[in-house]
Amino acid sequence: MTTILKLDAVSRVHGEGATEVTALNAVTFTASAGELVAVMGPSGSGKSTLLTLAGGLDSPSSGTVLVEGADLATLGNQGRARLRRTAIGYVFQDFNLIPALTAAENVSLPLELDGVGVAKARAAALVALGQVGIPDLADRFPDEMSGGQQQRVAIARAVVGDRRLILADEPTGALDTETGEDILRLLRLRCDEGAAGVLVTHEPRHAAWADRVVFLRDGVVVDESGGTSVDALLDADRV
Amino acid sequence: MIAGWRLPLRIARRDALRAKGRSILMLVMIALPVMGVTAADVLIQTQDVSSVESLDRRLGTEAAAKVSYGGERVGRQEQGLDPDSGASGGDVGSMPPPTLATVLAALGGERRGIEVGGSYLSVKTDKGSVEAGGTEVDLEDPLARGLFRLEDGRWPRNADEVVVNAALAQRGPGLGERIRFKIDKSLGGSGTEVERVVVGIAESASVKDWGQVAGPRGSVPLPVRPDASERYWLIGGGPVTWDDVLKLNALGALVVSRSVISDPSPAALAADRALTGESGIDDATVTVAILVVVMALIEVVLLAGPAFAVGARRQARPLALIAASGGTPQQARRVVLATGLVIGTAGAIGGVVLGIAGAAALNPILQRSNGSWFGPFEVPWPHLLGVALFGLISALVAAVVPAWIASRQDVVAVLAGRRGDRRPSARSPFIGVALVGAGIALAALGAGQRQTTSASFIALSAICCVLGMLFLVPVVVVGFARLGRRLPLALRFAVRDAARHRTRTTPAVAAVAATVMGVIAFGIGTSSDEARNEATYVPSLPMGSASVGADDGSGDPVAWGPYVDAVAAELPDARIDQVRGIPYVGPGGISTSIGFTGPDDTPLLSSFSSNLGSGVYVYDGDLPEFIAAIDGFDAAAAEKTLAAGGAVVFADDDRPVRAVDITVESYDQNGMTDEETTAGEKNVPAIAFDLRGRAPGTGIIPRAMAKRLGLGVTTVGLVVNGATISKAQQKDIDERLNSLSPSGFLYVERGYQTPPDIWLVQLVLGGLGAILMLGGTLTATFLALSDARPDLATLSAVGAAPRVRRGVAAAYALAVGGIGALLGVVIGFVPGIAVTYPLTSQGWQTCSAQSCFSSSDFQPDHYLAVPWLLIGGVVVLLPLLCAAIVWVFARSRLPLVARLS
Structure with missing residues (x-):
C-alpha cells in the first residue's frame, strides 16, 4: 500500500522552562492509502496535536512529517496551505462550517481557495454532497441544518476534489449514536475508495471502524493494534 | 485578481447581513461623516451663486449684457470673463466716460439699451x-x-x-x-x-x-x-461676443456678457486666465488641507476601528477554518478587508444619498433664514465622489489592522476554542516614542516658522503625535491593567479586559485621545489668542467712562446740543464734557492727518484707540478729564507745556522728548482734487508721556498752534463721566442718538470683552469633542460588553449581582474615556503650544525712513494660556458622563451563553 502520511520521530514541545509541556514525544506513525487508522488515548495524550501536525497547521519541534512523500517542513506556509487545499481534508468534532456560506459553498471552499471557478467548484461540491447523501441541502446555510447534516457537509468538504488524506478529530462527538455511525460509515467508505484516514476518538466502538488503532499516552505511542480485526475490537468493547 | 476577491467578498457580504447590529454600527461610523460632509458641500454649493447662475439676477432674463463704468474720466479696461471676478484698468483716465450711444455704436447692429x-x-x-x-x-x-x-x-x-x-x-x-x-x-x-x-x-x-x-x-x-x-x-439684441467686450473695454467700460460667461471662447478663457491667474490657493493652504483631511481620516478610522476589530474577532473561527481548508494568510486578510470594502461601499453610497437628502430637506429652512437667494439646488458630483472615496478608504483602513492581526492568528488555538492572538511586537512602544518625538520636533520647527508654513508643520506634528500615540496606547492600557490589582472588581475586570482585547481597545482609546488632542490643541490656541487680545487691548477711555461720537465722515459741523440732551435724559447725574480737537474730516470733506515725530524723525506712537472724531485734541485752558485720568499722564506738567505754547505727545516708550516735528497733510476726500496740502512746524517744544497700550490719541496741541497750522478746531465728541452705565441704559441712549443721526453712537469703556463668537467656538468645540468622545467610548464599551458576554454570564452564574454587569460596563467606559482623555491631553499640549507661536507672535512693526521699532519692544514674544477648565472638563467630567450614560443604558441581566459561541 502507498504511504500517504508518515510521521517520523516527531516531537512537539509547547512553552519553555517551567511551563514546558511535551505534547508528542518521538512519535512515529503512518497511514496508507485505503487505510483508516484510529488514534485513541486519554485527554492531553497528544491526539489532536498529532492531527494538527499531520495537517501542517502546526510544525514539529523535531522529526519529520511527510504527506505523499513531501516533507511539510520544506514546503513553507504557502506550500502547506496548498497541500491542505488539494490533498488533506479536515473533519472536526463541532462541524466548523462557515456560517456565512451555504452547504455547497462550504464544501467548495478549498477548491475556490485554490482558484477553481465558482461553477466548477460548485459542481464538485454537489458531487461530494451526493456522496454523503445530502445533495438536496446544497443551498442551505449551516444554521438551517441538523448536527448530523452539518457533519456530513464537513465530510463532503474534507473529501471534495479527490483528497487523499482525511484527518477526523472526534467527528462524532457532538452527534447521537445513529448519526455518528452514519458518519463513520462514510469515512470508512472514503478510505475503501483509496484515501488514507486518521480518526481521533475516545470511543473503542468508533475505533472498531478502523483498520488499525494507535494508542497514545503522554505524547508517546504506547500500543498499536496492528492486525486486530474490527470485530475483535468490538467484542472487546462489549466485554 | 478579481477571482481572488470573489470568495472573501461573498463571505463579507453574508457576514454583514448576518451580524446586522455590528454592521449597522460600522455603517453609521462610516456613513455619518460622509453624510455630514455631503450635506454641507451640497448646501454650500447651492448657497454659492456662480457667475453663470447669477446672470439672470444681474442682467434680468432678456438683456444680452450689462455695461458699466466708473468715474468722470476713464481709461482702457482689462477684464476676465466676469468683471466682478477680475478686472483691472482705470476708473481714472484721460477719456470721457462712455455713453449709451457710444456703447451701442461700438456694438453695432440693431440694439437698444436702458439705463439702471x-x-x-x-x-x-x-x-x-x-x-x-x-x-x-x-x-x-x-x-x-x-x-x-x-x-x-x-x-x-x-x-x-x-x-x-x-x-x-x-x-x-x-x-x-x-x-x-x-x-x-x-x-x-x-x-x-x-x-x-x-x-x-x-x-x-x-x-x-x-x-x-x-x-x-x-x-x-x-x-x-x-x-x-x-x-x-x-443691452438687448444678439449675443455680445468677446470681441465686443474688448471694444467696450477700450471705451473704458466693463461688460457682463451672457454669452461670454455661459459659453466662453478660447480667447476669452485665455484672457481670463492671464488676468485672474490659475488658482488663488497657495501650496501651504493645500498642504494644510491635505493634512486636515488625513487627520479627519485617522479620526474616522479610529472611531470605526473597534467595530472592525470585534468583527474580525468574530470571524476568527471561520478564518481558522479557511486556513484549515488551505487558505493562505493573504486570503484570510482579504476576508476581513472585504468587510471593509462591503461596509465602506455601503456606507459611502448611503452617506452620500442621505447627505443629499438631508441637504434637500435643510435647504428651504436655511433659505428662510438667509438674506440672499440661494442658487439652484446643486449636487457637486465630483466633490461627492471624493467624499464617498473618503468613506470607502476610511472603512478599508479601519479594516487593515484587524485583517493583519486576523491573518496572524494561531489557527490551532482558535480551532481548539482558545484565543489565537499573537503577542504584540516589542518594538511598538519604541516606534510610538519615536513618532511622538518626531511630532514634538515638527511642532518646535513649526513654532519657529513663518505663519504660512508653520501651519503645515504643526498639522504634520499632530498627525505624527496621533500615530505615535496609536503605538503607545497598548502599553498604557496594559500599564493600567497592571496597576488595577487593588481596584474594585468592576474596574479591575474592565481594565484587564481592555488590556486582553487590545485590538479592540486600542482604536477606541486612540479615537478618544485624538479627539481630546484636537480639542486641547484648539483650546490652547484660542485661549492664548484671547490672552493676547486681552493683553494688547487699548482702552479708549478710563474704565466706566463713555463717549459719544457722531462723525459721519462728511465733515459737516455737528450740533452737539441735542446729543448732550439725549445723554442727560438717561443719565441726569453724569458729567458730560465736550471734547475739542482737530477732526479727521473738516468742512468741505477735507481730510487732515497730523503726525508727530520725535528726535531723529522716529515715530513716537504705534497705535491708539479713540471713538471720538479725532486723534489730536486741543487745549483751551483745561485738559479733557478722560486724558488727565490716564495712568502715567502728568496733568500738571502737560498743562504747563501747553500753556507755554508747546505740544503734548503720546509715546510707546519713555524716551526723553523735548521737541517734536509736526506734519499736517490735508486732502479733499471727495476726490474733487488730487492735490495734497502739507504744512507743519519743526522743533516744537513738547513733552512726551509713555502711554504704551493706553493712548487715547496722538497728542494735544494748544488752540494757538492749531490756528498757526491752519487747522479748524471743533467739538469732536462728548465724554461722559461720573455715571455707571448699564447695557440697558446704553441701548436706550443709542436709540436716542440714532434718531438724531445714523452716525450717533455711545461707547462705554468696559475693558476687554471676550467676543461672543469665541464662547460659541469654544462651546461648539467642547460639544463636538464631547460627541466624538462619547461616540468612541460608547461604541467601544458596548462592543466590549457584547464580546464579554460569556464572561459576564459566567460572572452572574457564580452569584454576581445584576448591578455588577452595569458596574463593569460603566467601568469600561471610564477606563476607555479616562485613559484616552489623559493621553489626549498630554499629546494635545504639543501642537497646542506650537500653534500659539504663529497665532500670537507680534508680527507688526512701525517704521519710518530711518528706523523701525517693533511692538515686541514692550509686549511678550508670544502668549500661552492653558484652558484648565476645559481640560478638567475633558479629563474628569466627560469620562464620568460616559460612564454614567453606560450605567443607565447597560442591561443588567444576561442569559448564560456557551463560551465558544
Whole structure:
C-alpha cells in the first residue's frame, strides 16, 4: 500500500522552562492509502496535536512529517496551505462550517481557495454532497441544518476534489449514536475508495471502524493494534 | 485578481447581513461623516451663486449684457470673463466716460439699451429709519424683465410711484401707502427726503431680506456724482461676443456678457486666465488641507476601528477554518478587508444619498433664514465622489489592522476554542516614542516658522503625535491593567479586559485621545489668542467712562446740543464734557492727518484707540478729564507745556522728548482734487508721556498752534463721566442718538470683552469633542460588553449581582474615556503650544525712513494660556458622563451563553 502520511520521530514541545509541556514525544506513525487508522488515548495524550501536525497547521519541534512523500517542513506556509487545499481534508468534532456560506459553498471552499471557478467548484461540491447523501441541502446555510447534516457537509468538504488524506478529530462527538455511525460509515467508505484516514476518538466502538488503532499516552505511542480485526475490537468493547 | 476577491467578498457580504447590529454600527461610523460632509458641500454649493447662475439676477432674463463704468474720466479696461471676478484698468483716465450711444455704436447692429441706477437709501419706517437699496429703472421695459418679480399691485408708471419688496413693506410703508426716503450726504446724495407712492410689492432677483425700493427714472434721487452710485446699461439684441467686450473695454467700460460667461471662447478663457491667474490657493493652504483631511481620516478610522476589530474577532473561527481548508494568510486578510470594502461601499453610497437628502430637506429652512437667494439646488458630483472615496478608504483602513492581526492568528488555538492572538511586537512602544518625538520636533520647527508654513508643520506634528500615540496606547492600557490589582472588581475586570482585547481597545482609546488632542490643541490656541487680545487691548477711555461720537465722515459741523440732551435724559447725574480737537474730516470733506515725530524723525506712537472724531485734541485752558485720568499722564506738567505754547505727545516708550516735528497733510476726500496740502512746524517744544497700550490719541496741541497750522478746531465728541452705565441704559441712549443721526453712537469703556463668537467656538468645540468622545467610548464599551458576554454570564452564574454587569460596563467606559482623555491631553499640549507661536507672535512693526521699532519692544514674544477648565472638563467630567450614560443604558441581566459561541 502507498504511504500517504508518515510521521517520523516527531516531537512537539509547547512553552519553555517551567511551563514546558511535551505534547508528542518521538512519535512515529503512518497511514496508507485505503487505510483508516484510529488514534485513541486519554485527554492531553497528544491526539489532536498529532492531527494538527499531520495537517501542517502546526510544525514539529523535531522529526519529520511527510504527506505523499513531501516533507511539510520544506514546503513553507504557502506550500502547506496548498497541500491542505488539494490533498488533506479536515473533519472536526463541532462541524466548523462557515456560517456565512451555504452547504455547497462550504464544501467548495478549498477548491475556490485554490482558484477553481465558482461553477466548477460548485459542481464538485454537489458531487461530494451526493456522496454523503445530502445533495438536496446544497443551498442551505449551516444554521438551517441538523448536527448530523452539518457533519456530513464537513465530510463532503474534507473529501471534495479527490483528497487523499482525511484527518477526523472526534467527528462524532457532538452527534447521537445513529448519526455518528452514519458518519463513520462514510469515512470508512472514503478510505475503501483509496484515501488514507486518521480518526481521533475516545470511543473503542468508533475505533472498531478502523483498520488499525494507535494508542497514545503522554505524547508517546504506547500500543498499536496492528492486525486486530474490527470485530475483535468490538467484542472487546462489549466485554 | 478579481477571482481572488470573489470568495472573501461573498463571505463579507453574508457576514454583514448576518451580524446586522455590528454592521449597522460600522455603517453609521462610516456613513455619518460622509453624510455630514455631503450635506454641507451640497448646501454650500447651492448657497454659492456662480457667475453663470447669477446672470439672470444681474442682467434680468432678456438683456444680452450689462455695461458699466466708473468715474468722470476713464481709461482702457482689462477684464476676465466676469468683471466682478477680475478686472483691472482705470476708473481714472484721460477719456470721457462712455455713453449709451457710444456703447451701442461700438456694438453695432440693431440694439437698444436702458439705463439702471442704484444707491443706498435711508427709508422712513414705522419705528424710525432703515437702510435699503434703491434702483432706478423702467421696470415695464422688456430689457428690465427678471430684475424684479412683481408679487402684488402693479409696476410704477411715473416718477412718483415705486415698488418695494416684502422685507421693506413689513417694516413700514406697504402697498398703496406713501414712502419717504433720502440718500444721505455721506453717500453723495442730496440728503433731501422725497415722498413716493408704493404701487406694487416686487421681489429683487438677488436680494431677499434687505429692503428694496425700485421705480422709473426720477423716482429715486440718485447722487449726481457718477462714482457715488451704481449706474449701468442693460443691452438687448444678439449675443455680445468677446470681441465686443474688448471694444467696450477700450471705451473704458466693463461688460457682463451672457454669452461670454455661459459659453466662453478660447480667447476669452485665455484672457481670463492671464488676468485672474490659475488658482488663488497657495501650496501651504493645500498642504494644510491635505493634512486636515488625513487627520479627519485617522479620526474616522479610529472611531470605526473597534467595530472592525470585534468583527474580525468574530470571524476568527471561520478564518481558522479557511486556513484549515488551505487558505493562505493573504486570503484570510482579504476576508476581513472585504468587510471593509462591503461596509465602506455601503456606507459611502448611503452617506452620500442621505447627505443629499438631508441637504434637500435643510435647504428651504436655511433659505428662510438667509438674506440672499440661494442658487439652484446643486449636487457637486465630483466633490461627492471624493467624499464617498473618503468613506470607502476610511472603512478599508479601519479594516487593515484587524485583517493583519486576523491573518496572524494561531489557527490551532482558535480551532481548539482558545484565543489565537499573537503577542504584540516589542518594538511598538519604541516606534510610538519615536513618532511622538518626531511630532514634538515638527511642532518646535513649526513654532519657529513663518505663519504660512508653520501651519503645515504643526498639522504634520499632530498627525505624527496621533500615530505615535496609536503605538503607545497598548502599553498604557496594559500599564493600567497592571496597576488595577487593588481596584474594585468592576474596574479591575474592565481594565484587564481592555488590556486582553487590545485590538479592540486600542482604536477606541486612540479615537478618544485624538479627539481630546484636537480639542486641547484648539483650546490652547484660542485661549492664548484671547490672552493676547486681552493683553494688547487699548482702552479708549478710563474704565466706566463713555463717549459719544457722531462723525459721519462728511465733515459737516455737528450740533452737539441735542446729543448732550439725549445723554442727560438717561443719565441726569453724569458729567458730560465736550471734547475739542482737530477732526479727521473738516468742512468741505477735507481730510487732515497730523503726525508727530520725535528726535531723529522716529515715530513716537504705534497705535491708539479713540471713538471720538479725532486723534489730536486741543487745549483751551483745561485738559479733557478722560486724558488727565490716564495712568502715567502728568496733568500738571502737560498743562504747563501747553500753556507755554508747546505740544503734548503720546509715546510707546519713555524716551526723553523735548521737541517734536509736526506734519499736517490735508486732502479733499471727495476726490474733487488730487492735490495734497502739507504744512507743519519743526522743533516744537513738547513733552512726551509713555502711554504704551493706553493712548487715547496722538497728542494735544494748544488752540494757538492749531490756528498757526491752519487747522479748524471743533467739538469732536462728548465724554461722559461720573455715571455707571448699564447695557440697558446704553441701548436706550443709542436709540436716542440714532434718531438724531445714523452716525450717533455711545461707547462705554468696559475693558476687554471676550467676543461672543469665541464662547460659541469654544462651546461648539467642547460639544463636538464631547460627541466624538462619547461616540468612541460608547461604541467601544458596548462592543466590549457584547464580546464579554460569556464572561459576564459566567460572572452572574457564580452569584454576581445584576448591578455588577452595569458596574463593569460603566467601568469600561471610564477606563476607555479616562485613559484616552489623559493621553489626549498630554499629546494635545504639543501642537497646542506650537500653534500659539504663529497665532500670537507680534508680527507688526512701525517704521519710518530711518528706523523701525517693533511692538515686541514692550509686549511678550508670544502668549500661552492653558484652558484648565476645559481640560478638567475633558479629563474628569466627560469620562464620568460616559460612564454614567453606560450605567443607565447597560442591561443588567444576561442569559448564560456557551463560551465558544
